[in-house]
Amino acid sequence: MLISELLKEMAYPGRYRIVRERPFKYLALTDSEVNQSNCIYLEGEKYLERIKDRVTMVITGEELLPLFEGKPVGLCLVERPALLFFKLHNYLTGKASYARPRFKTTIGDNCKISPQSSLAGENVRIGDNVTIEEFVVIRGNTEIGDHSIIRAGSVIGGQGYQFRRKKGGEIARVVHAGGVKIGEQVEIQYNSCLDRAVFPWDNTVIGDYCKIGNLVQIAHGVKLGKGVMVVANATIGGRTVIGGESWVGLAATITNGITVGRGARVNMGAVVTKPVPDGGNVSGNFAIDHKQFLRNLKQSLSDDF
Numbered sequence: 001m002l003i004s005e006l007l008k009e010m011a012y013p014g015r016y017r018i019v020r021e022r023p024f025k026y027l028a029l030t031d032s033e034v035n036q037s038n039c040i041y042l043e044g045e046k047y048l049e050r051i052k053d054r055v056t057m058v059i060t061g062e063e064l065l066p067l068f069e070g071k072p073v074g075l076c077l078v079e080r081p082a083l084l085f086f087k088l089h090n091y092l093t094g095k096a097s098y099a100r101p102r103f104k105t106t107i108g109d110n111c112k113i114s115p116q117s118s119l120a121g122e123n124v125r126i127g128d129n130v131t132i133e134e135f136v137v138i139r140g141n142t143e144i145g146d147h148s149i150i151r152a153g154s155v156i157g158g159q160g161y162q163f164r165r166k167k168g169g170e171i172a173r174v175v176h177a178g179g180v181k182i183g184e185q186v187e188i189q190y191n192s193c194l195d196r197a198v199f200p201w202d203n204t205v206i207g208d209y210c211k212i213g214n215l216v217q218i219a220h221g222v223k224l225g226k227g228v229m230v231v232a233n234a235t236i237g238g239r240t241v242i243g244g245e246s247w248v249g250l251a252a253t254i255t256n257g258i259t260v261g262r263g264a265r266v267n268m269g270a271v272v273t274k275p276v277p278d279g280g281n282v283s284g285n286f287a288i289d290h291k292q293f294l295r296n297l298k299q300s301l302s303d304d305f
Helices: 003-010 045-050 062-068 081-092 290-303
Strands: 017-019 038-041 055-060 074-077 124-126 142-144 155-158 163-165 171-173 179-182 193-195 203-206 281-283
Touching (some): 038 081, 155 179, 193 203
Parallel strands (some): 124 142
8 A cells, every 4th residue: 555545545635745655554553563564653752763674654743754864664744643644544444455354253163142142243253162141242353262251241342442632622533443352261251341453453362261350441452361360340451461370450450552471460459550570560559569569558657657
């Protein structure tokens, strides 16, 4: 694809300037791992070092043009790069050449699916011995592995929460065109929501043997490794990656784009805003190492008396 051709197709009314135009296959974010050529947007110098080798086009502002001198990427220079990027994304999701291929929903052997559940007629694959209880909603672009259980009231593969502000106060919705991939022997308990990924090449991934509690929110593009346990009322922000055999406690919150290492523990009520290393154990708001949290708490209590 060429961005100049797409902007003409869209009849884009804004001003833009193309420098060293190069084709791309997908849209992606700065730090996305994509094995095809892709176009990103950049609104600040601090993200420049995150640009991957597969990036061929960057939507950015005129003020950042000097930073790309001598770099082998094409540029589209506009006033509001993120807004144009997501306009392109929303436009492309309506094109068969960009969206995921369509297929008829398939259901494996020995499944127990409540007649009171709702399964999309297209782009759902359900493995063998899967249980789907009443009032579960399964949207398109969802895959559920063998022996998994989805408890009543959960919504899998829905449109996530991502919006962009436009001039005049209008707020535009960002289409979620990716999928959800749930592994084998996963259990998702009552009234939890797993949003699909934003981009068609991406999935929200729940690894084998994961256990998700009641009323858990897992946002777009989250990746849970094998055997992660997430307790009730936890919230995991978009594009967060959690290593295998980790624990996310009751009502914990992990902000978007965070990496939580393998075998880590995010304790009850923790608000995680920074990466957690392998085997890390964090508590508090904002979350810090659990032992340090206890020392701070002990000191605070002693200061009060």
